[in-house]
Amino acid sequence: MQKQKQKKVNNQSGAAMLISIVFFLFISLAIISGLVSPSIREFKNANVDLNSKKSFFLAESGSEDAFYRILKNKIIGTSEIITLDSNSTTTTITTLESGEKQIMSLGDVSNYQRQTGIKLSAGSGVSFNYGVQVGQGGINLSGSGTVNGNVYANGPITGDSSAIITGTAISANSPAILANQSNGSGIPSYDVAFGNTTNTQDIAQSFQVTTESPLNKIQLYIKKIGNPSNATIKIVNDANGSPGTNILASGTLSSSSVSTSYGWIDVSFTSNPLFNVGTTYWLVVDASSFSSKYYTIGASNDGYINGIGKIGKVGGTWNNTIPLGLDYYFSIYLGGLTGLIEGNSHSEWNQLHVGTISGSAQAHTVNYTNATGNIYCQTGTGNNKSCVSQTDPTYIAFPVSEANILQWKAEAEAGGVYNGNYSVGWAGATLGPKKIIGNLTVSGGGILNVTGRLWVTGEITLNGGGTIKLYSSYGSNDEVIISDDEVSISGGGHASGSGVEGSYIMMFSTSTESDAMLISGGAGAVIAYAPFGTITISGGAALKEATGYRIIVSGGSSITYESGLTNNNFSSGPSGSWVVEEWGEK
Template sequence: MLNLKSKNKQSGFAALYLAILVLAVSLTLTASIFVLTSIQQKNIQNNIKSSQSYYLAEAGLEDAILRIKNAMPISSNYIIAIDSGQTAVSIASPNPNIRIIRATGTKGSVSKTLEVQLSIQTINPEFFYGAQAGTFGVVMENNSRIEGVAGQAGNIYSNGSVTGAPGATITGDVFIATGMSEDQSHTLYNNNHIFGKDNPIIDVAQSFKPSVTDKLVKASVYIKKVGNPDDANVNILTDSAGSPSKTVLAQAELEKSLVGTSYGWVDIVFLTPPDLIQGTTYWLSIDASDDSNDYWVWGKDSNQGYGNGLAKYVQNWNSATPLWLEIVGDLNFKTYMGGQATFLRDVVVLGDAYANTITNSQICGSAYYQAIDAGSLNFLNSPSNPTCPDPLTPGTAYPETADPPLQNMPISESNINQWKEEALEGDILNGNLVVDSDISYGPKEIDGNIIMTSNNKILTIEGTIHATGYLDVSNGSSIRCSPNYGLNSCVIVVDKWAHFENNGAFQGSGSSGSYIMILSTSDCDGTFFAGCTHHNAAMDLHNGATGAIFYANDGFIYLHNGVIVSELTAKKIQLEQNAIIRYEQGLVNSSFSAGPGGSWKVENWREVE
């Protein structure tokens, strides 16, 4: 009986113990679930706040980008309150063409920071000379001058002859390059060839056979870029069993600044032109770097229509045993052979003169030439006042000097096509733009003409303008860059002629180093009149326009009596009597952007913390 009671007590204790244990475990599990649930709810809330903070920061970036792109008022630091959260925005400006925007969105105790970098896309042509002429050269009438501002020297570079008249004066140096003519070319474009992006298509080459024995002075390629590749080496190579050899006859540089994001012809000048033999195979080769983000695209004809050559590629042309592989198609190219004599005639040069032939000219510096007449040589050896300034020092003669090499024009067709693309960022105007009141305009493509013949009207450029017709400015009307361009310069591109008279005026943004450029793609070069302005020209200037650049790569610019401009570049330039080109040194560093709004591009967008 006692044993039975003892066993019952033990069983009851065990049951109680088990019940307590189960309860403890249950309580522990309940507490754990409660804690885990609380943590999960807190994490969910934090995730929600984190997402809200991210979107708040994103909203801050978008607000700042909108203000910057549209030139709206904006502070370097400001706060935006949105519902129960806020965004703190800060803007740094390392230089005038870069903005770094940082936005911190905060919701409760949770913050997210995003950063974006904006940059202005610019084209930076280098205007080293007061005047730069193409193959048709320069004509200077009585007492016309090419000089620098405030008594500085004004230099000129011409790919054609320079002729003058009594009193025609160049206050700096004159360079007259060797003459040339186009020889081989294949311009049919129907496909793209990417190189410098992925192995093994890194280096490319196109073969050709010259039709004459002469010096190769220039080549041109139809090309565009993706991203911002480094400058590439261009080689002229001999042939080895139907592929490029490693024997370099000449080398030049494909300058990335001359290549745009749209196709265009880009010139490559050989400073030491190689001697090529008629009917012999040579290779025009481009040596690129491999970069999947920054690379080149060369236009080609997939039908292999060029009968005097073929195209090939290789990973590294200068490796021990390069294995060149054939490209299906011929690459678009042109070659130019030299040998045509150019000359300087009837001009006073206060600096040095470089030309194949010098006649009837008064040179106060030194002379570099192949031939010179007795009168020019006598003056060189015994200069006199008032033609030359004191102190009078005899110049040095350098006979049998090689002709100066051709000089690339500062702006390529590819650059121009990029500006035309930028103009398309705005709407297209079908018809003429008639400026009969003060307006701000751009970016815009105008399928027509720009007419500014009303009295004293102002056209303010807010973005690149491209007109498929002509530009006519007169009666005191003016064109200027918006102040929002800052240190950058603006451009108007017209496909036909441009005419300026009766005190038409031009101005940059108002900041030092800002200019306006008027660019015509017309091929009116003075040899025909159909579709041209006065004097069969692409541009006709009747009045002064300091602070402006006038550019007609394929055309003729005529400068009237007494007109003063800052810079001219054209296939042919003519200065009427007393006309002056007065070069400004700041033109070397001019930067042309698409405009104060449309030109800002997002370079990167990232979460900082």
Template sequence: MALRLYGSTVSQRGQLLIIATIFLAVLFIIAFSLSFAVTRSSTTIKKTNYEKKSLNVAEAGIQKAISTLNDSSSYTGETNTAFGDGQFTTSVTSINSTTKQIDATAYIPNAANPIITKHLRANATIDATFISFTYGVQIGEGGLTLKQNSSITGSVYSNGSIIGQTGSFITGDAYVAAGVDATPDQFHDACATGSSSTCQNYDIGYTVSSQKRNDVAQRFKPNTNKNLVKASLRLKKTGTPSDATIMVIEDDNGVPSGNGGDIVATGTLQGSLVGSSYGWIDITFAANPSLIDSKYYWLVFDGGSYTAANHFIWSYDNNAGGNYLAANANGKYSENYSNKPWNNVNSNANGDLEFKIFLGSGTTSIDGAIIKGDAHAHSISNSKICGSAYYYGASTIDSSSLNFLNSPGNPCDTPYTNGTSYQPIADPTPQAMMISDANITDWETSAVAGGTKTCTSGSYTPANGETIGPVKIPCNLVINGGETVTINGPVWVAGDITLGNSSIIKLAPGFGGLSTTVIADDPANLTTKGIIDVNNGVKVCGSAGYNTGTNQCNPSNGSYIMFLSTHHNATTNGIKLKNNSDGAIFYTTQSKIEVENNSSAKQITGWGVELENNSNIVYEIGLASSAFTTGPGASWTVANESWSEIP
């Protein structure tokens, strides 16, 4: 028995030794695991810290690039710049005139021996509106008068007649559009005039609250049988929506017809004309069809590609009413105008979208002019056409004009080539002016954001060498003769503008290839104020600056200052250009521009234009699409949602 007890004790002691060994091994494994976890955690923390540091350094590189761009638009980047716990290298690449791509690479602790690198990319943008100047002179219903020996180097598009005098000529083509009635035939504007208290915003072009508002339409019925000339919609926008198609479609049992053959007119709504506040936006059409007063029609917005971030908003009155004859004229929406059902924009079927319909009135003409290119007009008389002539009918060109067309001579360029007459040809369609009231409102809003000047005796006179803009001047602006003023953003003058003899007005260098505006607009005195007087020898230069040695602006880099007048008076001139006024853009909304002897300008657009003896307009092709900024000094900012990390 003792032997058995002794053996059992020995066995137990061996088991205890084994258990102790296993326990110690487990403790060792746990201790090792904890040590590894602590080490790995420490490494992870260090890596996270390096990640944060590298991100901060890369972001600093992008912010430094933005800051430097606003000092110099030619900045292209820098290498191994120290910041915080590391270094960054940046590169700046131009995508277009208002967008640059910025790449920033961070190195921790330095580029020579990096522990970690981080590459960020962002886009820098400038808030700008692109304005397309297709013609050397574009003119509204006030028409063009060319006095003795005056000329336009380029082409002209006028919504009113062209009248020439001895020795005056146009080197390019001349278009005179069909006449437009001064007042709309049909319209609804209760919200615009403030006469309705039930106005709403109606988002269009995409799905809103399960309503597929891809296409939106308003019904109307013309008061008389006339040609459709243009339409106007009261719109504003969110973001930067692209251009839209606007159609006029015949009615089919109370909705727009889905038959493609019933589309009577098609035009383009230019997104750049729509602002962040409501304004009337004109749409002209590819053709001017005759509307019949016994028929109903629909004005249709064809959308579908827009989003909540980028879309148009149509002013909407929740109650029916307006100056139009169409019964049940309320607005409707549809997913697709051609094959989907239409729904009322208002559940009560009594709401209207704000619109205007303009019809054609009278005839327009070219009279007494020399056109070295082609001439397009309803009628042509007493004119010398060196190219071909397009007119309404055999009775709308006189014998002297037709004889010269068939056998041209001086002043046409040699060798003389007989022109061709084309008739009957429909009148050219009116062209919408390239700047809307909404654009002007946006520029004025930006000017106000920069502050307001203090006036003395009804005027503000900048000191020689002063920089102004963005700013509002609530009185007349007077720049004294021989003095220099730099424009650094939109300037809104609620009065008249006088540029004294030989004064120099130049755009700040930071604008690069961008442009800005100086606006004369006194809303309280539109018929008497808002006049711009540009005196002898004035130099208006873009951001390329002024050369004191040559007393000229430096060669253009595609940037301009646009002087814009909202003076509302058909009998007085909103802008007066005196002798030898140098390059700029001049624009009036509701008055004439008078260009006096020997004056010159890069581009002129106005309700009406009168060129005095020996004056000349030279169109610069670079104006075809110019970007006008709304911000101060053409400021670059990082575009929303453009940040990205590059592997």
């Protein structure tokens, strides 16, 4: 039998190939890793750089937003948070000891933070940021009176259903309540009984205030005998050294709030009249007469220098006190009123219109108002929207300071003094800088070309087609004409800048009267300014900006704000707003 051949299998076959493949694989992975790792690092670095840049631009957005709000006098807190695409920037605004403002904005994107900062200083000048800025006297619009722009008031904003404010309307709370006039403390030297006989039925105390501000309340240091009836408290005018008959405000002294021992009793009023500095007013307590039920008020002898006490009867005879020269214990409180925006109709069907183009209504109390934007208030009724709660707007100062006024007057006087009334007729004239001790009248179609600042100690009257305009050399700059008395523009009277866009003329009155500025059926490129008195705009008059203690707009008149007013350039002096001192990353 043939011996079978045995075949030997080589178990090591292919090992070299496998080793080669594995080796090649490791080499490939090493090469790939070497190529991919830098790419991954670059991707991570790019992502960090992107987030860092996002954080920087987010911080810049916060700084710019705060700067814009400050520049435009918009409401902004000391700290603001802006969120964009789930990322945020926190902006803080700090007022430094020097009066400068520091804006710091910290951007945060995926925990990558960048911070930018701006330092602002106040510019030496005037910046008008509202179509109307009004003091504690407030503004009232009626008869299709219109403000094309924003309104900021340190007093009430009221109007009828035909009135329109196209932008935002803000009524701020007035300054904190303050006892402007007061007499008496401690145990009274004298006790004066009243309401016990006909001849001593009522008492009255005269006074003068030192600050123009609305009446808030009064206090009396008083007690009662028995249980007298309530008494009426009145604020009236002066009539030859005695109380007059013109009632400015009234309130009620509740007998139940008065005890048989002396105490200070508050009395509030149904209206809040504005008091003029240097004007005598009377506080009158009008009581009933009953021999066993009456009041007693504390008094001192010559303790109060701005008035005097009297006793008698309302509608009858007023007599001096016994002894002569007594002053009652009293206090007059001014200010402290909350902001108010209200439709005069007191009807939800005839509301005051605010923000007809774009804007909101902002005040502590908003009543009978129709707003396109939000209504920010603490209380409200009869509105087209519910209140959105936010911090009440705060008092802001007027853009022109007393120092500005004194500087302007000095610059006018430096150009010489004209004694007597100055009249311009059809022949026209060129004038300025100059101080006029007398009145200034432009009428009969005449043109007064202004070549410098003017200060008129008397009245300024512009009527009969008369024109006051700035000389062409002013270019885009502005000028101010000051009157220490009434300014009247009527009968086609017109005032304007140089004719170059952005040039304005400011008609300025320092009068404290209710007729400080009367503008009817005229105006032009005019800024009307009466910080201590009332501006009345009627008869279809049109002007560019108005700032006054009180403003009344009626008869189809309008105020149309222009953006150029945010930075007025007067030929000397004011030029306005905040100046950037520093801006960069911190």
